[in-house]
Amino acid sequence: MNAIEVEKLSRAFNGLQAVDNISFSVASGEIFGFLGHNGAGKTTTIRMLSGQLLPTSGGAQVAGCDVVTEQRRLKPLIGVVSEHQNLYERMSGRENLEFAARLYGQNIRRVDETLEQVALLDRAKDNVRNYSNGMKQRLLIARALLHRPQIIFLDEPTRGLDPVVGREIRRLIQDLSQQGVTIFLTTHYMEEADQLCGRVAFLSEGRIVALDTPNALKVVHGQNSVRVTLDDGESVSISLDDQDAGMQLERLVNDGHVRTLHSAEATLEDVFIQIAGRKLSE
Amino acid sequence: MNLAAVAAITRKDVVDAIRNRYLLTALATPLFLALLFHFLLPGGSSRNLLTVVVHDSGSSSLVAELRNAPHITVVDAASADATESEVEKRKAIGGLVVPVNFDSDVKAGKQPELTIYINNKKSTFEQAAFRQLLDQQIKSLVNYPEPAHLVWIDVDKDPDEKARGGVGLNQMLLPLLLIMTFGMIGALVVPLLLVEEKEKRTLDFLLASPASLNEIVAGKALTGVAYSLLIAGVLLFTNRHLVGNWVLTSLTILVGLVFVVTIGLFMGSLLNNTMQVNTWASSVLLVLLAPSFPSLGLPAAIDTAMRFIPTYYLTEALKLALAGSASPRIWGHLAVVLISTVLAFFAAAWSLRR
Numbered sequence: 001m002n003a004i005e006v007e008k009l010s011r012a013f014n015g016l017q018a019v020d021n022i023s024f025s026v027a028s029g030e031i032f033g034f035l036g037h038n039g040a041g042k043t044t045t046i047r048m049l050s051g052q053l054l055p056t057s058g059g060a061q062v063a064g065c066d067v068v069t070e071q072r073r074l075k076p077l078i079g080v081v082s083e084h085q086n087l088y089e090r091m092s093g094r095e096n097l098e099f100a101a102r103l104y105g106q107n108i109r110r111v112d113e114t115l116e117q118v119a120l121l122d123r124a125k126d127n128v129r130n131y132s133n134g135m136k137q138r139l140l141i142a143r144a145l146l147h148r149p150q151i152i153f154l155d156e157p158t159r160g161l162d163p164v165v166g167r168e169i170r171r172l173i174q175d176l177s178q179q180g181v182t183i184f185l186t187t188h189y190m191e192e193a194d195q196l197c198g199r200v201a202f203l204s205e206g207r208i209v210a211l212d213t214p215n216a217l218k219v220v221h222g223q224n225s226v227r228v229t230l231d232d233g234e235s236v237s238i239s240l241d242d243q244d245a246g247m248q249l250e251r252l253v254n255d256g257h258v259r260t261l262h263s264a265e266a267t268l269e270d271v272f273i274q275i276a277g278r279k280l281s282e
Numbered sequence: 283m284n285l286a287a288v289a290a291i292t293r294k295d296v297v298d299a300i301r302n303r304y305l306l307t308a309l310a311t312p313l314f315l316a317l318l319f320h321f322l323l324p325g326g327s328s329r330n331l332l333t334v335v336v337h338d339s340g341s342s343s344l345v346a347e348l349r350n351a352p353h354i355t356v357v358d359a360a361s362a363d364a365t366e367s368e369v370e371k372r373k374a375i376g377g378l379v380v381p382v383n384f385d386s387d388v389k390a391g392k393q394p395e396l397t398i399y400i401n402n403k404k405s406t407f408e409q410a411a412f413r414q415l416l417d418q419q420i421k422s423l424v425n426y427p428e429p430a431h432l433v434w435i436d437v438d439k440d441p442d443e444k445a446r447g448g449v450g451l452n453q454m455l456l457p458l459l460l461i462m463t464f465g466m467i468g469a470l471v472v473p474l475l476l477v478e479e480k481e482k483r484t485l486d487f488l489l490a491s492p493a494s495l496n497e498i499v500a501g502k503a504l505t506g507v508a509y510s511l512l513i514a515g516v517l518l519f520t521n522r523h524l525v526g527n528w529v530l531t532s533l534t535i536l537v538g539l540v541f542v543v544t545i546g547l548f549m550g551s552l553l554n555n556t557m558q559v560n561t562w563a564s565s566v567l568l569v570l571l572a573p574s575f576p577s578l579g580l581p582a583a584i585d586t587a588m589r590f591i592p593t594y595y596l597t598e599a600l601k602l603a604l605a606g607s608a609s610p611r612i613w614g615h616l617a618v619v620l621i622s623t624v625l626a627f628f629a630a631a632w633s634l635r636r
Contacts, residue, residue: 052489072492080490086483088294090301102290103491143487 001064003028003151003182004049008058010206011044018044020206021058026199028150031173031183033193033214035272036203042186043083045203046153049184050080063150076104079144083155083186085136087128093139094124097146104147111146118142118172134165141172151182158192170196190269200268204276214268221274222266228252229260237264283500287493291501295475296508302478308470309509312463316517319455332412335359335368335377335399342384344396347419354415362397369399375412376400388423396420456521457600460535461574461593463513464542469566472506472546473559481555499634502550503543510539526606534599534612537619541592542570544626551633573597592622 004026011019019041026032036042047053049062051071060067065074088096097111115121118138128136137157144152154173158166166189173196177183187193193200194214201211210217226249228236238248252258299305337359338345349356357372359365365377377399381387387394398416400409476499479485488498514535518525525531549566553559573594588594599615 047486050490052486072494075490075492078490080487082483082486082490084483084486086487088298088484089482090298091294095297099290099294100487100491102293103287103488103493105286105492 001028002026002061003030003063004032004184005061006049006058007060009045009048009055009060010057011041011048011053012056017206019048019055022203022206022208023058024201024208024211026182026184028182029177029180030198031177031185031196033197033200034184034186034203035188035190035193035200036186037276040203041206042203043155046080046155046184046186050078050153051075052080076147077150079147079149079152081137081140081144081152081154081157083159085133085140087136087139087143089129090127092125092127093120093131093135096128096139097143100143100146106147114142114146117145134161134168137161137165137169138172141169145176149181151184152176153184155186156188157185158187158189166192190267190272194268202272202275210271210275217271218266218268221271223270223274224266225264227262227264228258229262231257231259284492284494284497287491287497288501288504291488291493291498292504292508295502295505299471299475299505299509302474305471305474308466309513311466312459312513313516315462316455316459316520319459320520332408332415333357333372333374334412335365335372335374336380337362337365337378338380338384340380340382340384342380344384344419344423345378345380348378348415365397366399369401373403374401375404375408378416385423456517456524456604457597458571458574459517460514460538460600461571461597463510463517464538464593464596465567465570467506467510467513467539468542468545469549469563469570470559471509472502472543473550473553473563474556475502475505476547476550477553477556477559495634499547503547506543506546507539510535510542514539525604527603527608530603530608530612531600534596534603534616537616537623538593538596538600541596541619541623541626544623544630545570548626548630548633551630551636592619595619 002025004024006022006024009019009022010017022041022045034042034045044053048055049060049067051062051067051074054068062074063077065071065077067074088099091099093115094111097114098108100106101108101111112121112124115124118141120135120138120142123131123135128139131139141154141157144154157173158169161169170192173183173185183196185193185197197214199211199213200217202209202217210221212220223239223241225237225239226245228238228249230236230252236252238245242248253261299309333355334348335357336345336348345356348354357368357374359368359377359379362379365379368374369377379397381394381396384394384396400412402409479488479498485498489495493501518531518535545566549559549562553562569591570593573588573591574597595615595618599612599619602609602612602615
């Protein structure tokens with residue numbers, strides 16, 4: 001059974017189409033990447049799928065609940081980590097989670113378990129305003145995990161974090177997936193999506209322009225090439241999609257001036273640039 | 283309605299508001315002013331008496347009158363020389379040294395010397411009250427004919443209104459402080475509780491939680507109600523001698539706080555950040571407070587304009603309830619406030635849905 005089923009979902013704001021007729025599904029336990037430029041419609045989609053915003057047209061089933069008519073049943077089944085670090089900064093980490101526990105009708109004892117899961121138990125009494133970015137991000141994830149949701153929406157969870165903390169968060173996401181939690185992830189980091197996601201969807205101007213596994217996307221849309229470095233330091237790239245690629249390569253090798261020769265597979269970023277026309281970070 | 287979610291939001295906001303210095307200041311201002319007036323104004327409560335030290339070797343009628351005066355405690359000094367030190371020791375407002383044969387000398391028109399000590403460590407309010415009291419008592423000693431016979435008639439006096447011995451400053455201040463409490467809650471506290479959730483994006487978290495928008499708003503409103511009740515309760519308890527009709531006063535306060543909380547929700551739904559709230563709060567507070575200020579002889583046009591402000595009717599209802607009146611007029615005033623609340627509620631609901 002699919003955790004998320006989206007059917008012709010659209011949302012307009014004052015005549016501007018933020019999300020335009022998108023359809024896709026996410027399997028239970030899958031890590032699904034949702035990639036696009038700023039303003040492509042990623043956050044609007046998350047807001048509709050998490051019951052925060054009503055669609056203009058179309059619909060979706062999340063955890064078996066209709067996002068329009070069954071919001072009350074849906075919300076305890078999902079967790080949302082916003083792109084903003086929207087914590088109560090005058091409260092301690094524990095108080096933030098205790099508040100969430102009361103909202104979700106959870107036992108307060110669950111708070112310490114969750115804090116331990118994200119390695120924040122020893123800083124639980126500290127004011128959140130004194131937390132580092134990484135700690136705040138871990139607390140946000142803890143808050144989303146507190147009520148043991150079936151599906152977690154992670155909106156840019158590693159943005160602005162140092163590489164070490166980013167790696168910790170990615171490990172946490174993989175652990176959750178192994179526990180059967182479905183992850184809906186938006187990120188600007190293509191390597192992250194490539195590493196984590198079973199499938200990714202590219203969103204451009206509110207529409208899904210590509211959706212498949214990262215490898216399949218690279219095979220279909222990427223240009224595999226060979227990079228040849230010559231004795232004089234000059235570097236030549238030969239696209240394997242070119243008809244005469246073999247001849248070009250043979251000629252260079254026969255000339256005897258080749259110093260190194262490397263295969264250069266397409267990256268997810270290359271695929272995105274080819275499809276969306278510009279880099280994701282632009 | 284998910285009452286657990288409403289309670290969780292209220293509980294969080296009640297605690298969080300105390301940690302927010304800005305909100306704490308707004309909440310504490312009426313209490314601080316009440317405390318200030320309590321100590322500055324004499325006769326505000328039974329504990330707020332004027333102590334006067336006297337040395338009266340001739341048992342004068344002046345001292346006898348002072349002993350009978352309300353809010354005055356008379357302490358006897360052992361000697362004329364001890365009067366000054368006794369004033370300091372007792373922290374009295376002042377002292378009197380009354381000579382022997384004072385009464386007979388007054389009657390004989392001999393103008394006897396009366397030595398009066400004033401304690402400058404006391405407030406100017408208390409000093410003025412003491413001077414006024416002595417002035418009145420001394421004039422009453424002589425049967426000096428008044429230049430005219432003054433007949434005082436209360437115009438538009440409610441026939442059901444209980445007789446009372448004039449309105450003291452504290453009786454005028456209590457409605458003002460209560461309206462100020464409501465104003466602070468309505469113009470500042472409730473809007474900030476809502477706006478801060480928008481500004482810090484924590485509203486997204488709340489909207490993604492099992493709490494619905496109605497429950498979130500109810501949680502904020504309950505926080506405003508809780509703080510209004512707490513502060514109004516403290517103000518009424520500390521001024522309980524001024525409350526004539528507890529049932530009507532409590533009812534008026536309940537109607538008033540529902541009105542201001544609704545105004546607060548409307549403001550909170552319209553505004554988007556703390557700076558906007560700060561900008562608008564002072565204007566809204568001034569409008570809400572204006573009708574509760576004691577009459578300053580304002581032009582008729584302004585006086586008429588005040589009647590378009592719902593807190594005018596709230597103030598009038600409060601004054602009547604505090605005076606112990608059960609007049610039908612009080613219900614008319616409360617009806618106006620309730621109608622205003624319904625209008626504000628629809629405006630807030632429209633704005634929140636938008």
